[in-house]
Amino acid sequence: MAQSTLSKFFTPQESRNLQCLYNTGDLETVILQMKSKSDNLTNMQLNIAVMGDVGSGKSTFINAMRGLRSDDQGAAPTGNEETRIGPTGYPYQDLPNVQLWDLPGTNSVGFELNHYLKKVNFESYDFFIIISQARFRENDAKLAKKIREQGKEFYYVRAKIDNDARSLGRQGADLNEGWVRIRRDCISNFQSVEVTPPAIFLISSFDQEEYDLPELKNTLARDLCSIKSNIFMLSIPKIMTEITESKTRMLKKRVWMLDILAGAIGTVPVSVSESVPVPVLLFTACVGLTIAGWMYLRKQLRISNTFLQRLASKIYKPSSSLKAEMNRQLTRKLPSTVIHILLGITLIACMITGTRRSFTLIIQSIFGAVSSFAFAYKLLNDSLRQRLETVQQLVKCALSRE
Ligand SMILES: Nc1nc2c(ncn2[C@@H]2O[C@H](COP(=O)(O)OP(=O)(O)OP(=O)(O)O)[C@@H](O)[C@H]2O)c(=O)[nH]1
Numbered sequence: 001m002a003q004s005t006l007s008k009f010f011t012p013q014e015s016r017n018l019q020c021l022y023n024t025g026d027l028e029t030v031i032l033q034m035k036s037k038s039d040n041l042t043n044m045q046l047n048i049a050v051m052g053d054v055g056s057g058k059s060t061f062i063n064a065m066r067g068l069r070s071d072d073q074g075a076a077p078t079g080n081e082e083t084r085i086g087p088t089g090y091p092y093q094d095l096p097n098v099q100l101w102d103l104p105g106t107n108s109v110g111f112e113l114n115h116y117l118k119k120v121n122f123e124s125y126d127f128f129i130i131i132s133q134a135r136f137r138e139n140d141a142k143l144a145k146k147i148r149e150q151g152k153e154f155y156y157v158r159a160k161i162d163n164d165a166r167s168l169g170r171q172g173a174d175l176n177e178g179w180v181r182i183r184r185d186c187i188s189n190f191q192s193v194e195v196t197p198p199a200i201f202l203i204s205s206f207d208q209e210e211y212d213l214p215e216l217k218n219t220l221a222r223d224l225c226s227i228k229s230n231i232f233m234l235s236i237p238k239i240m241t242e243i244t245e246s247k248t249r250m251l252k253k254r255v256w257m258l259d260i261l262a263g264a265i266g267t268v269p270v271s272v273s274e275s276v277p278v279p280v281l282l283f284t285a286c287v288g289l290t291i292a293g294w295m296y297l298r299k300q301l302r303i304s305n306t307f308l309q310r311l312a313s314k315i316y317k318p319s320s321s322l323k324a325e326m327n328r329q330l331t332r333k334l335p336s337t338v339i340h341i342l343l344g345i346t347l348i349a350c351m352i353t354g355t356r357r358s359f360t361l362i363i364q365s366i367f368g369a370v371s372s373f374a375f376a377y378k379l380l381n382d383s384l385r386q387r388l389e390t391v392q393q394l395v396k397c398a399l400s401r402e
């Protein structure tokens with residue numbers, strides 16, 4: 001199932017086109033093409049992980065979703081023995097491009113939960129169905145939290161409800177009251193672990209037309225668009241990282257060259273000649289070089305007000321919302337940039353004046369090279385990273401439906 005995030009949503013041709021557009025500075029078309037994709041995600045493959053403890057009924061549930069019995073051809077293997085096979089995908093024919101993944105039990109022998117999640121490639125799934133039997137388990141709570149931490153959603157399925165129906169029947173209890181109580185229990189269990197309760201379904205995989213299985217299928221069909229759209233929005237940082245990758249690599253190379261040049265200037269010992277104002281020259285050269293690099297990055301990745309206005313009119317959003325997002329980014333990042341500049345300048349000034357008398361020429365050179373390189377490196381790399389984050393935030397803001 002391993003694939004790049006970009007190729008999950010775009011064809012290879014579309015991906016290349018997006019990268020080309022970004023490299024040539026056409027961020028506007030990149031955003032417009034991403035917007036048109038986010039408005040039409042019908043071809044996106046949705047991977048649903050069916051998870052739960054060993055023997056909770058995951059495989060039988062997948063078969064029931066697909067209208068199969070356990071001994072039908074193509075059905076997932078089921079049984080009372082623990083089935084220890086890796087994640088296996090089954091197409092869910094009721095909804096195109098939806099794959100149900102049968103995962104090994106979360107409490108499979110020998111696996112601690114975090115190790116288990118890594119092993120099953122937990123982060124690669126788009127949506128989750130937690131299957132539980134008889135009662136709420138510790139692992140159900142942990143899983144629910146891990147899913148929400150990723151910003152993703154899940155359904156909670158209380159399986160084997162036919163067993164509960166039999167027990168309730170034997171006790172002469174009212175079935176409907178029994179279902180209300182089970183639902184209430186599930187909700188309070190989620191609340192007790194501070195997880196907002198998801199949609200809850202009480203099902204029997206043996207009685208496919210009864211209980212909540214038909215309702216679960218309808219709900220999934222209804223939620224499909226919003227699930228896909230949520231996944232697309234969550235994927236924007238990764239998509240943008242892949243689109244901007246080659247230009248970022250090129251800019252990083254240039255930044256490195258400037259860092260090395262700044263370091264090289266810093267190696268010139270300040271007491272080379274008393275007649276020339278070397279400290280002032282060095283200071284100006286090193287700081288000037290770094291600021292020039294900073295201006296270059298600014299020009300390369302600049303987002304102007306005119307650009308925001310034009311983009312806003314094309315995506316039918318008020319330009320004020322895009323501008324507000326850009327200002328929010330700026331005010332969040334400006335203080336750290338200013339502090340880095342001031343610290344760097346102070347460091348270089350100290351290096352130039354303070355080391356004049358105290359150290360030998362070699363030590364002055366080493367100290368000068370290191371401090372100049374560190375200043376240029378910190379400022380330029382931070383600036384590049386922040387500008388890319390700003391682009392990601394702009395795309396998120398442009399594509400959000402709020
Ligand atoms: N009564 C009843 N039994 C069920 C139901 N679903 C599953 N079972 C039984 O529970 C047992 C385990 O079911 P599986 O579907 O294999 O469970 P699993 O979660 O896939 O198990 P592992 O893959 O080993 O973790 C089997 O004997 C099933 O027949 C159900 O809805 N009602």
Ligand SMILES: [Mg+2]
Pocket residue numbers: 058059060077078083102
């Ligand atoms: Mg199984």
